Amino acid sequence: MLESSKDSAKLDAMKRIVGMIAKGKNASELFPAVVKNVASKNIEIKKLVYVYLMRYAEEQQDLALLSISTFQRALKDPNQLIRASALRVLSSIRVPIIVPIMMLAIKEASSDLSPYVRKNAAHAIQKLLDPEQKEMLIEVIEKLLKDRSTLVAGSVVMAFEEVCPDRIDLIHKNYRKLCNLLVDVEEWGQVVIIHMLTRYARTQFVSPWKDDEAGEEYSENNFYESDEEQKEKDRKVKATYIMDPDHRLLLRNTKPLLQSRNAAVVMAVAQLYWHLAPKSEAGIVSKSLVRLLRSNREVQYIVLQNIATMSIQRKGMFEPYLKSFYVRSTDPTMIKTLKLEILTNLANEANISTLLREFQTYVKSQDKQFAAATIQAIGRCATNITEVTDTCLNGLVCLLSNRDEIVVAESVVVIKKLLQTQPAHHGEIIKHMAKLLDNITVPVARASILWLIGEYCERVPKIAPDVLRKTAKSFTNEDDLVKLQILNLGAKLYLTNSKQTKLLTQYVLNLGKYDQSYDIRDRTRFIRQLIVPNEKSGALSKYAKKIFLAQKPAPLLESPFKDRDHFQLGTLSHTLNSRATGYLELSDWPEVAPDPSVRNVEVAESPKEWTGILGKTKKEKPAEKFYSESEEEEDESASTSASESESGSESEKEDKEEGSSDESSGSSSSSGESSDSESDNKENTAKKTSRAADESDSEDIKKKAKAISRKRSTSSSSDTESTSSEESSSDSKSESDSKSDSESGKSRSATSSKKEEKTIQDRKAPNKQDVFLLDLDDFCPVPTPVAVPTAAVLSPSLTADLEGLSLLSSSVIDVTTQVSVPTKTHELLHRMSGKGLAAHYHFSRQPGIFGDCMVSVQVTVTNTTDQKIENIHIGEKKLPPGMRMHEFNPIECLEPAGSITVSMGIDFCDSTQTASFQLCTKDDHFSVNIQPPVGELLLPVTMSEKDFKKEQGMLTGMNETSATIAVAPQNSTRLVIIERVVKAANLGIVPSGQDNIHRFAAKTVHSGSLMLVTVELKESSTAQLIINTEKTVIGSVLLRELKPVLSQG
């Protein structure tokens, strides 16, 4: 058929041959007939011939050579698919003679115009791996690493990992690019890149885990260091630990991938966070890992193993997901035992009772292997959590009467271990177990009981000899394990109670002497020499008692996953708990970070030709490379520096989106382009980029100045506009400098590199101060919006004072404090019931007059009688526990028709419970009470939108309550919403970049917990109201109270 002239017949033949190969049948004798068809015009036949060649070329090298020339021709084919597949086949046929040809082909392909072909070049590298070619291959890898196509990135990193994983120096210059491309790389590439970057980061950055050590590192000064370096050090010493921006970049850019549908990607990110992120941030991966548990059994297995390791070290990460690890009867045993392992790791005082109840169900499982594992788990819980040791022990003793022998046996073994840890007063249990001995047949369990009795024979003096008697009788029929323990028991009894047991022991020893097992004979001889005194016995027998009855250390009941943590998570080695071939050790954090500047990239040098013709992407990219603080920060500063950016930020965002989607299109469309236009573009591109870099540079500087001024305004609340404008003007000078520079240098692309240097200098020299401040602000691992409010929240009176004192512009104050004192007053005491004394109160929203936790309440007392009322004061107080009250100073005398306002403070303990007290006059006392609206239990907090979002991100799940409400049309403008919300609750306004979202922030007065309120306007006059807070009760009450505020007209 292969000789047939018809393609259809040939195709049919090839299909059958390939079918044979797949079934493992030998089709090698057809080689000559098949290889002829390699030049077939029919692409279908060609493909199948390729499949055949890949399988048999190795065996028939001479004949295979015939086909090489066809491939060489195909390598030059105008169709990129054909070029790529030729390369693929060529690299797969494993004929040593063609290695040089391959090398050449790979080299050529690595500079192919099509990223797809370049990707295949990267694949081919791995297949060609040959020690002689290594150096050349590394060159190609180095070249491909510089490639900007997302198509190539994954494959080349894979090649890097296979060929030269130790050449970390090749990564430096590509690090930031890889981080930035990561999201757009295909899934499999992402996994490989993330694993590689994890290793890389561990060699390049200092540990984010030990704050205290960071300081020490820098205490030794080398005298020859330049001033600048010295300054750098000083800064670090002060700030203890600041994450390298590149380190942060990696963490930030991998985070979205936790949302990947690919389990391998999620696991890769999880292990990256585990090995690289500050401990406080690693928690974000747990939710995604738990999600993977919904996946196939195999995925579950691997993920559970990794969670098991994690949960030993950081319980907190998975504690909220405890119930996700509950076992279902349909789970396969291996999944069950892994879940059980995790549950045991997560057990603590708080959840142990729930867990033990759950374990009880498991013990009854039909899957006996699992039931036995559960018993061990109970044992571990019992040792780890002392509160429940006795409960567990009792539970286990109950299990001793279980019908299933495996269960009983396991219980015995676990009880033995438990008793060993605290043998003090468990004589009863030992007696009980001694009774069981008659019924239990499992050797391990019998041995355990015997050992226990022997060990604690003095606690059960009556039973022990009897047990020995019984077992001596059955000695010959016992398992070796049991025999050894019988000997042991005998020896111990001989030493403690020789009167009763001397003969018995000797009998047992005699039996042992002639046992079949040499182990037993050996032991018998050993014991006899030690315990039976005779003339030959040496000094040792004197110490027999000490030897046999020494205090033995209790066995530790530990997780089998304890020692796995030295393997990188997510690796094969971790799963197997042994080093797999080719496992690369994760290095320890360096004491001192290597020079970070190695990762700087000079823009002029980077190959631009692949990014195609789209200007937008190019404008973005160089800036990103320079400033690793990319998106997030830009967004933030854009939205906070309100006036400048309203429109700007939007367009920026749009650009970015387009950019990211365009990028892939750009890169792949470039393949279709002819090389002429490409080179034409090149010049333009270089110019453009250099200018773009400058522009974005200066833009950044502006933003920095803004950010600083913003910071000042929040921290000291006395923003001196003049200073910041001075600063920014000085900055803008440098900015205009560089701009003019770029103008003059436009014609010569060569100067761009010089300019680059200049901008770097710009950044370093005049703005050093700024950069540092900014760094502190942005890369501090935990933002501190909560720390500032005491200064930021100003009472109106204080504000007024300040206004008089300084030059500050009132507009700034407006934003930061936003004190709107509600006019609403509440009745405290009606004049009728107060015998003419009336009292009203309202919340003045002045923080901290009476103490940090107090809400200030202003009480206005009015005298409606026609006589003086004397000595108005607070009498007996009936406050719920924890509540405190700061009384107002007694009013000595209130004239008729007079009224007076006094202030008092109440610490409501963040609850809406009523504060009851007596309002007394000279002659009377009236019971009154104050119940605070929940909105008054808050103090406004100033924070940026970014911080808000960050905090909000941490307060999701349980801590979030939300509701959809109808908003009256007249209420939907920004001002009205702000006014109404702020009136209803003492909230601080958070500047918002979006028109339809309004954010407010506050902290509770008593505990200082954050309370974040978001009002998001939707279409058709509805709005989503979201409250994020740890204080869920207050949160939900606040939600209820805010609802009508917005919906009512």
Next chain:
Amino acid sequence: MIHSLFLINASGDIFLEKHWKSVVSRSVCDYFFEAQERASEAENVPPVIPTPHHYLLSVYRHKIFFVAVIQSEVPPLFVIEFLHRVVDTFQDYFGSTNVGDQLPTGQLSVVPWRRTGVKYTNNEAYFDVIEEIDAIIDKSGSTITAEIQGVIDACVKLTGMPDLTLSFMNPRLLDDVSFHPCVRFKRWESERILSFIPPDGNFRLLSYHVSAQNLVAIPVYVKHNISFRDSSSLGRFEITVGPKQTMGKTVEGVMVTSQMPKGVLNMTLTPSQGTHIFDPVTKLLSWDVGKINPQKLPSLKGNVSLQAGTSKPDENPTINLQFKIQQLAISGLKVNRLDMYGEKYKPFKGIKYMTKAGKFQVRT
């Protein structure tokens, strides 16, 4: 990476093999067979098996083991996930047409997941919101754990390069999401809108988990009375299934399965509706109930005969439940609107909701 791949069927024959690097002898699978023997059940075969020179990573689907041979360190999930994708592809390929006469053509497109030049006369886009309830209900009927997992599966047949956006009325419900790579993550982060250029045909757009604080409405309850007595070899078995919190929708496709203890010899049961089977070999009882009529609750009652002489089983069997509720997303998730950009024609759009039982277990 993967060196070779072997496909092994239920009777232990290697019926397909493929080698990417040099050929690895089939005998490597002997290690796998050993492990399989030790595991007794297919489900318990460890997914990772070390052998002296290789590592065998396997997945088990459709009663077939896909065994990948690995030579050096690799993230195991990488291989496992890949194998699952291979199986998915096989399923797609062999499922729809008989072994294709046309081999799939490799293609390069600007959007890697969508081919260019797609054309349809009827342009339609259907989305199925499917939610599954995973729950463990204890003996007394109280919920030990319950959570909702959902997916949105799409069938999109649209001409050209459509760019779709899909928004929800209540996106806050979605606690943890994972996307098809086509979804623009940034847009979701900032606006909670799904924006994407869809692949052509069927695909899973999104999987999600509903935030834990929303209490899960359990739409059915099971009343059970299963008792074995120590003295006699007879036991009572009685279960009733009823609806609860179904938002007025019918519960259908109800199926009850339960693994009986080994000591159970046979069961003589009468169902009020549906059909039931007890397999005396595997001891698996399954009862295909069908629809639940709230006026006349389905029940299954009768006797259990136990092996004489053995003591009564320690544990009562757990009951696994399957059911379906059409036109209801139990979490309350609602799609707000679906818009198309980038193309001029007007597509036909449809959204369907469904709630199903996931891993739904009742302990007795």
